[in-house]
Amino acid sequence: MPTRDNPWPQGTPCWVDCSVDDPGAARDFYARLLGWDVLDSPPEAGGYLMAMIDGRPAAGIGPKMGDMPMPSVWTTYFAADDADAVAAAVQAAGGTVFVPPFDVMDVGRMFVAADPAGGVFGVWEAKSHTGAGIFNETGAYCWNDLHTTAYAPSQEFYRQVFGWGFDEIGGGGMVYSTFNDPDGRPMGGFADTTGQPGSDMPYWLTWFQVSGTDDALARATELGAKVLMGPDDSPFGRMGVVAGPQGEVFGLIDTNVTIGG
Incomplete structure (x- = not known):
C-alpha cells in the first residue's frame, strides 16, 4: 500500500x-x-x-x-x-x-x-508529524483539486508560490488541469467552475478513495450526509461529492472503476 x-x-x-x-x-x-x-x-x-x-x-x-x-x-x-x-x-x-x-x-x-x-x-x-503516512488507499485521501472561477490567475498564483507546472487535460467543455512536481508528476488538479451553480467561492476539494462508490454514497446518506453530485463515471474513476452531516464537502472516488476500464 x-x-x-x-x-x-x-x-x-x-x-x-x-x-x-x-x-x-x-x-x-x-x-x-x-x-x-x-x-x-x-x-x-x-x-x-x-x-x-x-x-x-x-x-x-x-x-x-x-x-x-x-x-x-x-x-x-x-x-x-x-x-x-x-x-x-x-x-x-x-x-x-x-x-x-x-x-x-x-x-x-x-x-x-x-x-x-x-x-x-x-x-x-x-517536524515530528511528517503529514499523511498513508495515501491512495481505501479510506485515505487520494486527490486534491481547486474549484475556482479564477482559473488562470490561480494557476499563476500557485506557480509563483510553489513553482508548480500545469498540464491542461480538460475536454468536452470541461476546463481542467493537473498541477505537477518539478519532474512533471501530477499532484492534484484545478477545475474551472465558471458558470456552475454555487461557484461564487473557490475551494479545495479533498477526495477519499473508496471501494465501490455507489455503496459509499449510500452509506454516507444513511449516516446523515447529503449527496451533492454523482455517482458519475470518468476516466479517473467513479465519483461522487458529499456534504457531511455538519456541512463539510468532500469527494469519494473509486479509481479502479473508470470509463473504458
Whole structure:
C-alpha cells in the first residue's frame, strides 16, 4: 500500500483535516464511513483527533478555531521546507495569510492562507508529524483539486508560490488541469467552475478513495450526509461529492472503476 514516513516535498498535498462544530460526531461519521480508527490527542492539542488507517496517520478532525462564525470545511495542506518563507511568497503573490506561521507543539509549523480569489489552504512544515503516512488507499485521501472561477490567475498564483507546472487535460467543455512536481508528476488538479451553480467561492476539494462508490454514497446518506453530485463515471474513476452531516464537502472516488476500464 502507498505509505510514507519522511516529510513530503515542498508544494505536495501532505495532509487534510476537517474543522467542525462537533468533532465527536464527525469522529463517529468518518469512522463508520471510511473505516478510520480515530485517536485522541494530548490535552494540549485542543481536542484535535487523529484518524489512522493500519496504524498510520491519514487525516485530522478538529474543532473550529476562533470566535468568528465559519462553515465546517475540509482543508488541504501543502508541504513546506520553511513555512515562513512560503508565507512571504503567498503575500508577495497577492494571497492572504490569516495568521502568521506558528509552532504546533513539537509536531510542526503551519499557517492557513487564501489565494487572491479566496481559495483557502494550509501550509505545513513537518517536524515530528511528517503529514499523511498513508495515501491512495481505501479510506485515505487520494486527490486534491481547486474549484475556482479564477482559473488562470490561480494557476499563476500557485506557480509563483510553489513553482508548480500545469498540464491542461480538460475536454468536452470541461476546463481542467493537473498541477505537477518539478519532474512533471501530477499532484492534484484545478477545475474551472465558471458558470456552475454555487461557484461564487473557490475551494479545495479533498477526495477519499473508496471501494465501490455507489455503496459509499449510500452509506454516507444513511449516516446523515447529503449527496451533492454523482455517482458519475470518468476516466479517473467513479465519483461522487458529499456534504457531511455538519456541512463539510468532500469527494469519494473509486479509481479502479473508470470509463473504458
